[in-house]
Amino acid sequence: MIRTETSTNTPAGFTLLELIVVIMILTIGMGLLVPQFTSGIFANEKKVFLRRLHAALQEARNTALLTSRPAYLTFNIHTGSGNEYFFIVQDNNDDISAKLPKKIYVPDYIDVVNIITTQQPHATSGEITFIFLPNGLNSSGIINCKDGDSYFHITIKPFARMEIASGKLLL
Numbered sequence: 001m002i003r004t005e006t007s008t009n010t011p012a013g014f015t016l017l018e019l020i021v022v023i024m025i026l027t028i029g030m031g032l033l034v035p036q037f038t039s040g041i042f043a044n045e046k047k048v049f050l051r052r053l054h055a056a057l058q059e060a061r062n063t064a065l066l067t068s069r070p071a072y073l074t075f076n077i078h079t080g081s082g083n084e085y086f087f088i089v090q091d092n093n094d095d096i097s098a099k100l101p102k103k104i105y106v107p108d109y110i111d112v113v114n115i116i117t118t119q120q121p122h123a124t125s126g127e128i129t130f131i132f133l134p135n136g137l138n139s140s141g142i143i144n145c146k147d148g149d150s151y152f153h154i155t156i157k158p159f160a161r162m163e164i165a166s167g168k169l170l171l
Contacts, residue, residue, distance in 0.1 A: 045107050045109075046107070046110065046147060049107050049110060050154070050162075050164060053086070053104075053154065053162070054162050056073055056088055057073060057130075057156065057160040057162055058160055060073045060088045060130070060132040060138070060160070061132050061138060061159070061160040063088065063090055064090075064132040064133055064134050064136075065134060065136055067134070068134045069090060069134060070090075070132060070133055070134065071088060071090045071131075071132045072088065072089045072090075072129045072130065072131055073086060073087075073088055073132065074087055074088075074089060074127050074129045074130075075112065075115055075127065075128045075129075075130075076126070076127050077112045077115065077125055077126070077128065078125050084111075085104055085105045085106060086103075086104055086106075087102060087103050087104065109147065109148065110146070110147050111145065111146040112143060112144070113144040113145060113146050113151070114144050115141060115142070115143050115144070116141055116142045116144070117129075117130065117139055117141035118139055118141070119139065128141075130156060132160070137159065138158060138159070138160055139156075140155075140156055140157050140158060141155075141156050142154070142156070143156070150166060151166065152165065152166045153165055
């Protein structure tokens, strides 16, 4: 029986050059994917905020219709502070409904620049209120917002309709 010997001089593993190439490829790939991923997250948060605002408009309108009493959607804004929120209050005289309203906060990266209503033509801070009447009508207005470097505005129309547009500030 003849024995053949195999050489054990072949290296096991990867060379330093191969590891560096793989790390560079992964770094370039992550550099391309991370900005797209994070911008998608902010876009989703913006959509969630707009959906919550639309739901609050509908809730205020429905509350006024069902109770035959006015309801109010109030914005508390402090431009640039990041502590902006809105809430719904119903015009009730009984103590049972005197509970604190649920605050819905505006995301930190969205800044409410100003709100224009018929009652308050150019409000940049404080409480701004949209009124919803028992007959289904509501006060209209424009909410100007800043999202990073771009502006968008939310137009609130009668019957709690809402339109969103990008571009310049509306004054």
